[in-house]
Amino acid sequence: MIVILKENHDKEQFENLKDWLKSMNIDVHVSLGQRQTVVGLIGDTTIIDADLIRALSIVEDVKLVQEPYKKANRKFHPNNSVIDVGGVKIGGGQLQIIAGPCSIESEEQLCSIAESVKAAGATILRGGAFKPRTSPYAFQGLRAHGLDLLLKAKKLTGLPIVTEVMDLSQLNLFDDVDFIQVGARNMQNFELLKELGRMDKPILLKRGLSSTLQELLMSAEYIMSEGNEKVVLCERGIRTFETATRNTLDLSAIPLLKELTHLPIIIDPSHATGIARLVRPMAIAAAAAGADGLMIEVHNDPPHALCDGVQSLTPEVFAELVQQINSILPFACKYN
Amino acid sequence: MIVILKENHDKEQFENLKDWLKSMNIDVHVSLGQRQTVVGLIGDTTIIDADLIRALSIVEDVKLVQEPYKKANRKFHPNNSVIDVGGVKIGGGQLQIIAGPCSIESEEQLCSIAESVKAAGATILRGGAFKPRTSPYAFQGLRAHGLDLLLKAKKLTGLPIVTEVMDLSQLNLFDDVDFIQVGARNMQNFELLKELGRMDKPILLKRGLSSTLQELLMSAEYIMSEGNEKVVLCERGIRTFETATRNTLDLSAIPLLKELTHLPIIIDPSHATGIARLVRPMAIAAAAAGADGLMIEVHNDPPHALCDGVQSLTPEVFAELVQQINSILPFACKYN
Amino acid sequence: MIVILKENHDKEQFENLKDWLKSMNIDVHVSLGQRQTVVGLIGDTTIIDADLIRALSIVEDVKLVQEPYKKANRKFHPNNSVIDVGGVKIGGGQLQIIAGPCSIESEEQLCSIAESVKAAGATILRGGAFKPRTSPYAFQGLRAHGLDLLLKAKKLTGLPIVTEVMDLSQLNLFDDVDFIQVGARNMQNFELLKELGRMDKPILLKRGLSSTLQELLMSAEYIMSEGNEKVVLCERGIRTFETATRNTLDLSAIPLLKELTHLPIIIDPSHATGIARLVRPMAIAAAAAGADGLMIEVHNDPPHALCDGVQSLTPEVFAELVQQINSILPFACKYN
């Protein structure tokens, strides 16, 4: 931590500050310039409240130097983490494809899609049982019954399953779920994160709509600091001023997170764009940039009467996409 | 809802769409132009999934016309709602000031601040017991013990109290809390909102860091649709590219929300700016623009050794601020 | 400037860096910690390219300590600057109101509005002759003829005038304009800024749609560094994710700029919100927060057939607004 003092600061107050810092076992290095004094704090500065220091009348600014996350930090864990999800390895150099419907609607729908995506090359099945919806009047998911159907599809196909938990009171229903998803709106639901940190299950943590990468890593740290280090990160689009897409997919998160952390990174092009026609190019781009996995919605059938004309990512289009991904993978970026 | 069809769309598919819409009791009005066909859907379109329509290959775009919220909508409730918080009326034309420390630290700290802010003119006491912190290594609040101290301060001063709930599992501790706060990070914690909707207590709903005003109103609608219509909205800064302040306070939310909804609106200048020196001008601006209330952090003492030099909103500065607010109120904007 | 070195950095490269810095007359202060080395650079670091240092393989990060602006910096000019615009003082403690139509359309329109706003209390007349329009097919302004009409209105009313220049090739037409406006889209048109810096005329510099306050001050510095120190800053809304208003008015810019700079600050609530109904409350809030001036569009008449029903800021509504502003001013925030 670096503290920049105001010009002409009160000397006695600065002595008080130094004494207090030393009492906290912080070494204080002072660099005197013409117009300003720069003070380097060396030691375990995580215990110092930067906002308190910044509020002192002798202080002009405080700059943080160390990343505030430890367990998620690549500096302390140089090798890539490989997370095992029901036998599927995420982060080990092979791109994993998670696919399935947005919402689970019926056994028939889910099982049909599950078999299709497995045949096409997906290695993990996704499906929403608890659905976060902006409107209270929208379909809220099949909830517990949806989880039952997902387990049936898992049994049928052998694919491990991932699905979203919306509140920690639901966790007792997730015993047989292989991979628990924390949605973007819950990325800073700290009580939920702590509870997930006490479980022994891989967690798929989605980046919040307006969360910085550092905040994403701090939320991973919440889970890891409680003991569960099986965290997979997911970039799914951030909120910007652009209205032509639902969100703006931030693919630079891949190489940047690969520097900052040892945790695997998955890209969700379906939620990021909100437009089925954009899913293919963004999935291809993510694979080329070296993502550890992709999470893709394969749409279920629309109402029969409308059936012919829907431009969705059908199982057929998904199968083509997987082939294109596979052809691009040998030339994709790699991170060790 | 308005559906814009592509030029040269398939006529049969359009007939299918019209039949399906009619089967849902939607009236269909077609306007034929040279280059495009515009279709107005009239009826209860809340049951129609706009994304499904938009995904049809004959459709170019879908535009929503009606606000998706009802109970929070001023159109259906033209008069201002007045919410009673332990005898204090919010929204009735009088500006209410909520004040207190960010975190509850001790009985002495809380009671001392509580008495000061009451003397200065605050009508509701705030204090954080459960603290949402970005870092798992930061102080997480006194939790249940903090609530006990808050109840003591309520007893001592007679002020109604407001404090934040972070998870629905904590709600059983909130029986004697007058006003339950939903923090910005929980604005779309839909399970929590639904549970609060089944309670008979006023709720202070803070706008999410990257939430539109419509999303804020949809979250209010979540609470109201379950039966609890005692919702107070709070603008506390949104996330933008500007880094000089922690967030950007959006004061235009006051007149805009006053048009869209009958619910009261409170401004929190402390969290919005993150800089104690900016709290006063932003509080004054909010009062002048016609806010129904202000929520202001009055800082507790810093560590003794640092005590003299902290530029915080001390009880003394707060008292001056209340006086300035009172002098400006007769000339502030009003909304009926 | 502070340079944070990587753990286990190459010692020889660090010696090279230190030698090079010393050759530039920079003092180097090294603070050695367990995990990192923090290097303070003391001296005139404006000549050091931070990006070059940051790109060195031994460097983890570079933090800037000094503000990069000098002439606009309050540290070096503690007293408020007062800018004289045709006899009207901006920044001297009195709030100035700039008013007039968005576009100049005819002599009759302009003169009628000019007389109304003068009668209501405006002290400077605005009117657009060169109009920046997103679409090439939209009305581009009366251009040179518009300036002629503006000069007529100035003669008629005695009000000093402000109008926007869009390109430096137009500047020869601005001889009799009292106050030259640089629009938000031109805030970083550096060739124009430099040319304005060589003039002896007050400049109204609007904040860019996605410009930080520091960038605004750097653009002011462009003008001032060429010799012209008569710069007035204008906040007119920034671009955010919120779509309910055209832009988000950032009123915290007032107290923040008052700390950072000695230049006066004007607020434009008309462009910030894009909604006539929101202009009044935002103008009142800005006045209460201590703005040095307001810039308000007073709308001209719509086509005759539509005349009755337009919700615009008519001269009548403007006159009421000025009265409300005047009543609030004695209680507004002040900055010395």
Added chain:
Amino acid sequence: MIVILKENHDKEQFENLKDWLKSMNIDVHVSLGQRQTVVGLIGDTTIIDADLIRALSIVEDVKLVQEPYKKANRKFHPNNSVIDVGGVKIGGGQLQIIAGPCSIESEEQLCSIAESVKAAGATILRGGAFKPRTSPYAFQGLRAHGLDLLLKAKKLTGLPIVTEVMDLSQLNLFDDVDFIQVGARNMQNFELLKELGRMDKPILLKRGLSSTLQELLMSAEYIMSEGNEKVVLCERGIRTFETATRNTLDLSAIPLLKELTHLPIIIDPSHATGIARLVRPMAIAAAAAGADGLMIEVHNDPPHALCDGVQSLTPEVFAELVQQINSILPFACKYN
């Protein structure tokens, strides 16, 4: 254009509005619902001012239906445009690589880099002569002399050249420049755009830092509407709340622009990220997503003393990157 009327609107005012619209040769289609009336305007609505209609007291909202750009619109020009830059075809199915130094510093520097990038596979040479810099104290480029050096490098290598114009007064120096760049900060410098529209030279138009794709296309339309249809679009990162990268690269712009327009799209990963280490993965991702070209900064040598340790995109790293791009191209997305 669609106009939504308020419930219980004044019938006479609506008749006035309809009469006025008909006098402008607009057909008016009215759809009556229970709670609202939806009015479709059919005809050449580009002449109607939507803001004027929206300001009418009987109107609740106005929705635009047609894209406001014509010449840039793919609907009216279904085939991809191919732009010839000194013999190099952009948009014809082959990815073109523009490379060179950020700033031109000397003949030796420029020519050395030019020969290297040509050997590595670049087909167009870039180099900044006029440099837009946030600070007036930073190096502003070699200006006219820089252009001379660029022409020498063109002669030496035979590569066509692209460089940025900052003001229309500089255009007389650009006679022998093959491809004129409009920088992000000038994307809405409308006077410059119009002047470029009167030239017969390809223009590289960069997206503004906070510009929507529609605004980018409107700026292209400015150039095209004056006669010059040789426009190439460039995405170079947008401004968001994320601070870990200089900007956020929006790669979904590629497939989206390919739908909206027939103009070629180039990606600039160097400015988008601001971090040399991220250029490679973002360049690969852009190529995979189907960009028509890439624009990459190849760094010149840092000061001799610092030479060994700089992590920049040296000619060697650039050559490797081109090879990786070439291997991925056969599997990249295509747009016809």
